[in-house]
Amino acid sequence: MPRFTPRFSHTLIASALVVLSGASWAGGRPDLVLAQLQDAQHERLADQLLVQFKPGVAAMLRQTALDRVGGKLAQHLHGDLHRVTLPAGTDLAAAIRALHGHAAVDFAEPNWVVRHTKVSDDTYYTSGQLWGMYGDTSPLQQNQYGSQAGEAWDKGHFSCKGVLVGIIDEGVQYTHPDLKANHWTNPSEIDGNGVDDDGNGYVDDTHGWDFANDDKSVYDGTFDSHGTHVSGTVGGKGGNGAGVAGVCWKVKMVHAKFLDHGTGSTADAILAVKYITDLKTRHNLNLVATNNSWGGGGYSQGLKDAIDDSGNKNILFVAAAGNGSSNIDITPHYPASYTSANIVAVAALNSNGTLASYSNWGPTSVDLCAPGSGIYSTYPTNSYAALNGTSMAAPHVTGGIALYAKNHPGLTAAQLKTAILGTTTATTSCNGKTVSNGRLNVSTF
Ligand SMILES: [Ca+2]
Ligand SMILES: [Ca+2]
Ligand SMILES: [Ca+2]
Ligand SMILES: [Ca+2]
Incomplete structure (x- = not known):
């Protein structure tokens, strides 16, 4: 299975972290998301993220963001928000950090599993x-x-x-x-x-x-x-x-x-x-x-x-x-x-x-x-x-x-x-x- 690629150099992740703490940081709550990802109680779908691009960003620049993580646009949700699929086995936290470091991305977050609490109505x-x-x-x-x-x-x-x-x-x-x-x-x-x-x-x-x-x-x-x-x-x-x-x-x-x-x-x-x-x-x-x-x-x-x-x-x-x-x-x-x-x-x-x-x-x-x-x-x-x-x-x-x-x-x-x-x-x-x-x-x- 294709695993994560050298795009994930330590340098890139480090620079992503710098951006995270910087004033240019735009949207989402990466602090919460990254903490919750460490807790298996918060179920998430594998190999995909929700990605919101910054408004008006050219398609080519969006693509360079996706290329960082091997992502593909899978579904347009609304506005600039898309569901993005990733290579099998992707480390979601690392992918989120990488995307957050990119100029085209407003935020990236897991596609959490939500469940209806099932009460029998039978x-x-x-x-x-x-x-x-x-x-x-x-x-x-x-x-x-x-x-x-x-x-x-x-x-x-x-x-x-x-x-x-x-x-x-x-x-x-x-x-x-x-x-x-x-x-x-x-x-x-x-x-x-x-x-x-x-x-x-x-x-x-x-x-x-x-x-x-x-x-x-x-x-x-x-x-x-x-x-x-x-x-x-x-x-x-x-x-x-x-x-x-x-x-x-x-x-x-x-x-x-x-x-x-x-x-x-x-x-x-x-x-x-x-x-x-x-x-x-x-x-x-x-x-x-x-x-x-x-x-x-x-x-x-x-x-x-x-x-x-x-x-x-x-x-x-x-x-x-x-x-x-x-x-x-x-x-x-x-x-x-x-x-x-x-x-x-x-x-x-x-x-x-x-x-x-x-x-x-x-x-x-x-x-x-x-x-x-x-x-x-x-x-x-x-x-x-x-x-x-x-x-x-x-x-x-x-x-x-x-x-x-x-x-x-x-x-x-x-x-x-x-x-x-x-x-x-x-x-x-x-x-x-x-x-x-x-x-x-x-x-x-
Ligand atoms: Ca038969
Ligand atoms: Ca038979
Ligand atoms: Ca019979
Ligand atoms: Ca029934």
Whole structure:
């Protein structure tokens, strides 16, 4: 990458400083700007500045100023103010000093990142019903036992754009107004041409695949309600003034349907897990987790192997702990009880912080607690409903993983899991019943 050039001789910078302190100094607040640039709290866009030229300066003289820093006029803002792009990796402070030393320049300053402080205006959030997204100090609504997502949003962390998650479940009404923006479409598959364009073994799998019926439709009717609900907790569209908000307001969800009318088989579960893993590697997707709000049956080495393989590809497997009111260290509930290192098993909390009476637990096999009771989310058709279960707790964690991954790119599955468990809040009802002894807290994600 082109780095800064010899134009930045010490002499030039020194002369710039002389001008800065001189009476001819014109505009801007370089003292403030240069101090604030040293503080990472003040986010700025890389490789660009806003530059105001002095009025009436000839274009050729402006160009000599830009040449000092390798700058190019990118956008006229107003008057003599322009957005200027710089070579990749430019030291902005040095560039500002150099420009301020030039006779054509009134001032130069960073293009700061400003963020709208995000408060959900989604109906169920503002009404007090979406407690699983609340935090102790979240705007408008609070619940200390919520996932604290409202606090992360308030800091501008509401988007998981660029991150994908797999939803291994029933089908999903992906045309739902709170889901359609966050539904993944396979860019390597041409729909309706009867050809397996991306060579993954599935013809026309543009919206995922239905392993229960071995077809491409991942929404087959209003009975695909559980998958629709789970998806809205991970990635319901937030800030659109309607319905719910998921932990991630923006994300891409890949749908692998293998439950139909609420039931499925281990064979189809294996196919679904392998399908998601293959999509990640085949298309180099930033897919960091699958949500698995299902369980039952006996031990399957085949399924465990598929889960382990997804972990080898840095996919966390978030599993509902199950709704049997049992210690699954003693009475295993699969897949939550598999020993695979990439499983994150989730127990369910009530809105008052107690462990839900139905929730399984296990000090070695259940990792953390998350909101599970009275959870409002998307529901067929174009509707919303409240459900209870560890099925509702798991997607809060899956969304949290996606949010963390968005803001900490490049982590392994093991590092992501460590981060999620390391940020939990100690919780009496989860103490001795989970690995972390605590509950999900995404406020710092
Ligand atoms: Ca295909
Ligand atoms: Ca095709
Ligand atoms: Ca189908
Ligand atoms: Ca919404």
